[in-house]
Amino acid sequence: MKIKRGVKHDFTLIAILLIPIGVAINFVGAQIVNLLKLPVYLDTMGTALTAMIGGPWIGMATGIFSNLVKSLLNPVSLAFTPVQMAVGLTIGLLSMAGMFTKVWKVLVAAVIVSLATTIVASPIQVLMFGGATGNSSDALVATFLASGQQMWTAVFSTKIINELIDKSICLLIAYFIVIKMSPRYLSKLNYGSIFIKKKAS
Amino acid sequence: MNKIQQFIVNLYPTTKFLIVLFLALSAFITPGYIWSYLVLPICMFLAYLAGCFKEFSNLAIKALLLIVLFIFLLQAFFYPGQEILWQWGIFSVKQEGIQFALSLTSKIVAVASSLLLFFRITKVKDLVSSLEKLGLSPKVTFIFLSTLQIIPEMQKSTHVIMDAQKTRGVETEGKLMTRVKAFVPILSPLVLGSIASTEERVLTLESRAFSAKGNKTSLYQVNKTKHDLKVRILLLILFILLIVWRVLS
Amino acid sequence: MSIISIKNLTYQYPTSEEDVLRDISVEFESGKFYAVIGANGAGKTSLCNAIRGFIPHFYNGELQGDVLIEGRDIREWELGELSTKIGYVFQNPFTQISGVKDTVFDEISFGLENLGVEESEIRSRVADIIQLLEIGHLQEKNPFELSGGQKQRVALASIIVMEPEILVIDEPTSQLDPQSTEAIFSIIELMQKKGKTIILVEHKIELIAEYADYIIVMKDGKAVLQGNADDVLSNEQAIELGCALPQYALFGIEMKENGMDLGTIPLTEKKAISAVQHLLEKRRVTS
Known part of the structure; x- marks a missing residue:
C-alpha cells in the first residue's frame, strides 16, 4: 500500500498522540540532564524523535507546542519558536532523505541541523535580544566580542559551537532509541518504514 | 476570594488578552523607556489584585533578570559609541550602549511581563475553550x-x-x-x-469516537461576564487616548 | 440474521511473517454472550481487532475473506461510525484514559462530547452510568490517580455510556485483583441482562462457564472448536486443544472415567452439587 505523505496526511491519530509525548520528552530529557548535572541542554530530544518517525510536520508541531508550553512559565522563549520549528522541520526532512540510518549519517545530519538552527536563531538573538540569551553561553559571545569580532559573527560562532555539540548528542541518542522501536509500531507511522528496513538487513 | 480578585479571574480569556495586549502595545507607542519599565510593576500590581503576586514575581525574576543583565553587559561594553562613561583597560562602558540596552530591555520586560501576567490569570483550560469557540x-x-x-x-x-x-x-x-x-x-x-x-x-x-465526523460538544464552557464588555470599552478608550496623545505631542 | 458474520477470515499484520488469523468463520447473533478462549498468541486479540475494524483500518495489511457488521463489509465502515455500534475495552487499564480530562465524570463524557450529543443529555446519561456502575465515589477524582481496577471500571463506563449494541471486551481482568475482577464481571453481567451482544476474551474459565452462551476456542490463528458453552466445556477434546475446563467439568469427566457417570458434565458448582446428589440418590435407590 502506498503511504500518502504531506501536511494533510501526516496528522494521523497515532502521530497526533506522538506530539504531546515529544513535548514531554523535551522537558523531561532536559530535566534529567539537569539532575545528572551534564554540561549540555538536550531540550530538543523529543522534537528529534517525533520528527524522525513522524516526519517534518509532526516534528515542527512538536517544536511549536514545546515552546508554547515553555512560554507559560517563561514568555521570553516565545520569541524562539521559529528555532524549534526549524529543528523539527529539518530533522523530519533529513529523516525522509534517509539520513538517520547510520551513525556517520547522523553526525552529518547533526551538522546540517546545527547550521539550520543557527541561521534561524542568530537574527532573533541579535535583533530582539541584543545578542544575549540569558544563559551561560552569553559568556562565550562576550569573549568573541572582546576579541574584536562583530556582534553577528560573535553570536553566530557561539551558536554554531553550542549547537554542534548539543545536536550531535541529541540526534545520536534519538537514533539509538528509534532503532530499538518495534517494526510493528514503526509500520504505523508514515515515516517509520525507513527504520524497519535497517532492522531487517 | 475577594471581589476584585473574582472580577479579574472571571473575565473572559480574550478580554484578559486585550488587557495585556494593551499594556504591551503601550510600551511601543510611548516614547522612552520609563513607561515600558513601568509595565512590570503594573503587572505585579494586577497580579497582586488577582491573588498571584508571589508566583508572578518569582517567574518574572527567573525569566527576565539574567537576560536583562546580559543584554546590559554586552551592549554597554560592545555597542559602538564614543561617549565613554567608564574605562578599565581595553574595556569601556559607553553611553550609547547603555541607551540602546535601556530601550531594548524595557520593551522585552514590558512584553514578557504582560504575557506572563496573562498566563498567570488565565487557566489553560479556559484559554483553549475560548479559542475553540x-x-x-x-x-x-x-x-x-x-x-x-x-x-x-x-x-x-x-x-x-x-x-x-x-x-x-x-x-x-x-x-x-x-x-x-x-x-x-x-x-x-x-x-x-x-x-x-x-x-x-x-x-x-x-x-471514544474521537475521529467521528461532525461537531463536538464541550461540557466545559467559559462564559463572558457582564463586566467583559465594560472592560473592553474602557481599553478601547484608553487606547484611542494614547494614540491621540502620541500624535499630538 | 447474524449481527456479525465472519466468513473465511484470514489476516496477516504487515510486519509479521505469517498469518495471525486463518480461515475463521463464526456467526454472532444479537443478544448472545460469546467467549473466546485459547492460549496466548492464538489470535484472540486479532480477532477482536478484526471485529472492531482496527484490522484493517488501523493495523493495515490485507484482510482476506469477509467480516460483515450488520451485513455491511468492515472495509466500508469508518472507524468513527463503528464507535457507536461496537464498544471496545481491552487489557491495559493505563492506556484506556483519554488523557485530557481532569475528572472521572468528564472522562466518561468524552465519547459523547465527540459524538456531539447535547450537553444536558450528556450530563444525565453520564450520571445514570455512574449510578448503574456504582462508581459515584470516583466521579470527582482525576482519572490518572485511580488504581488499575478503578481505571478499568471507568474505561468500561466510558464505553457503555455510548450505548453500543455490541461489546468487545478483551481480557479486561488479566491485570486486576480478584475484587476488581468481580466488580468488572458484575458490570458485564448487567450488560448481558440489558440484551447487549457480548464478545469476551477471558482466561478465567469458571467465569466463562457461568456467563457464556457460546464458546470459540482458538489455536494458532484458527477457530479450532466452537459451539454452545455446555458442549464445548464438557468436551474432553478441548483440553487437547490447550483450553482449560472448569474444575467441575473436569470432576465430572473424572467421575465418568472411574465408572461413576453423573449423567451430565456439570460446569458450575451448583450444577455439580445437584448432579452428585442425583447420583447418590440413584445409588441409594438401586442398592
Whole structure:
C-alpha cells in the first residue's frame, strides 16, 4: 500500500498522540540532564524523535507546542519558536532523505541541523535580544566580542559551537532509541518504514 | 476570594488578552523607556489584585533578570559609541550602549511581563475553550491539554525509573562520564514506554469516537461576564487616548 | 440474521511473517454472550481487532475473506461510525484514559462530547452510568490517580455510556485483583441482562462457564472448536486443544472415567452439587 505523505496526511491519530509525548520528552530529557548535572541542554530530544518517525510536520508541531508550553512559565522563549520549528522541520526532512540510518549519517545530519538552527536563531538573538540569551553561553559571545569580532559573527560562532555539540548528542541518542522501536509500531507511522528496513538487513 | 480578585479571574480569556495586549502595545507607542519599565510593576500590581503576586514575581525574576543583565553587559561594553562613561583597560562602558540596552530591555520586560501576567490569570483550560469557540481545531486542543497532563506523569515516571536504575547499580553521581552513561538507561525506557503506549491509546480514542465526523460538544464552557464588555470599552478608550496623545505631542 | 458474520477470515499484520488469523468463520447473533478462549498468541486479540475494524483500518495489511457488521463489509465502515455500534475495552487499564480530562465524570463524557450529543443529555446519561456502575465515589477524582481496577471500571463506563449494541471486551481482568475482577464481571453481567451482544476474551474459565452462551476456542490463528458453552466445556477434546475446563467439568469427566457417570458434565458448582446428589440418590435407590 502506498503511504500518502504531506501536511494533510501526516496528522494521523497515532502521530497526533506522538506530539504531546515529544513535548514531554523535551522537558523531561532536559530535566534529567539537569539532575545528572551534564554540561549540555538536550531540550530538543523529543522534537528529534517525533520528527524522525513522524516526519517534518509532526516534528515542527512538536517544536511549536514545546515552546508554547515553555512560554507559560517563561514568555521570553516565545520569541524562539521559529528555532524549534526549524529543528523539527529539518530533522523530519533529513529523516525522509534517509539520513538517520547510520551513525556517520547522523553526525552529518547533526551538522546540517546545527547550521539550520543557527541561521534561524542568530537574527532573533541579535535583533530582539541584543545578542544575549540569558544563559551561560552569553559568556562565550562576550569573549568573541572582546576579541574584536562583530556582534553577528560573535553570536553566530557561539551558536554554531553550542549547537554542534548539543545536536550531535541529541540526534545520536534519538537514533539509538528509534532503532530499538518495534517494526510493528514503526509500520504505523508514515515515516517509520525507513527504520524497519535497517532492522531487517 | 475577594471581589476584585473574582472580577479579574472571571473575565473572559480574550478580554484578559486585550488587557495585556494593551499594556504591551503601550510600551511601543510611548516614547522612552520609563513607561515600558513601568509595565512590570503594573503587572505585579494586577497580579497582586488577582491573588498571584508571589508566583508572578518569582517567574518574572527567573525569566527576565539574567537576560536583562546580559543584554546590559554586552551592549554597554560592545555597542559602538564614543561617549565613554567608564574605562578599565581595553574595556569601556559607553553611553550609547547603555541607551540602546535601556530601550531594548524595557520593551522585552514590558512584553514578557504582560504575557506572563496573562498566563498567570488565565487557566489553560479556559484559554483553549475560548479559542475553540473562535474556530481552533479540537485536535489542537487535545494536543495541548494532553501535553499538560503528560508532562507531570512523565516526571513521576522519571523518578521511579531513576530509583530503579540506582538499585540496579547504575551510578547517577560522580565523574562526568559516569553521569553521561547513566543518561540513556534512564531516558530510553521512559521514551520507549510512552511511545509504545500510543498504539493502544489510538484504540482508546477511536473507541471514544474521537475521529467521528461532525461537531463536538464541550461540557466545559467559559462564559463572558457582564463586566467583559465594560472592560473592553474602557481599553478601547484608553487606547484611542494614547494614540491621540502620541500624535499630538 | 447474524449481527456479525465472519466468513473465511484470514489476516496477516504487515510486519509479521505469517498469518495471525486463518480461515475463521463464526456467526454472532444479537443478544448472545460469546467467549473466546485459547492460549496466548492464538489470535484472540486479532480477532477482536478484526471485529472492531482496527484490522484493517488501523493495523493495515490485507484482510482476506469477509467480516460483515450488520451485513455491511468492515472495509466500508469508518472507524468513527463503528464507535457507536461496537464498544471496545481491552487489557491495559493505563492506556484506556483519554488523557485530557481532569475528572472521572468528564472522562466518561468524552465519547459523547465527540459524538456531539447535547450537553444536558450528556450530563444525565453520564450520571445514570455512574449510578448503574456504582462508581459515584470516583466521579470527582482525576482519572490518572485511580488504581488499575478503578481505571478499568471507568474505561468500561466510558464505553457503555455510548450505548453500543455490541461489546468487545478483551481480557479486561488479566491485570486486576480478584475484587476488581468481580466488580468488572458484575458490570458485564448487567450488560448481558440489558440484551447487549457480548464478545469476551477471558482466561478465567469458571467465569466463562457461568456467563457464556457460546464458546470459540482458538489455536494458532484458527477457530479450532466452537459451539454452545455446555458442549464445548464438557468436551474432553478441548483440553487437547490447550483450553482449560472448569474444575467441575473436569470432576465430572473424572467421575465418568472411574465408572461413576453423573449423567451430565456439570460446569458450575451448583450444577455439580445437584448432579452428585442425583447420583447418590440413584445409588441409594438401586442398592
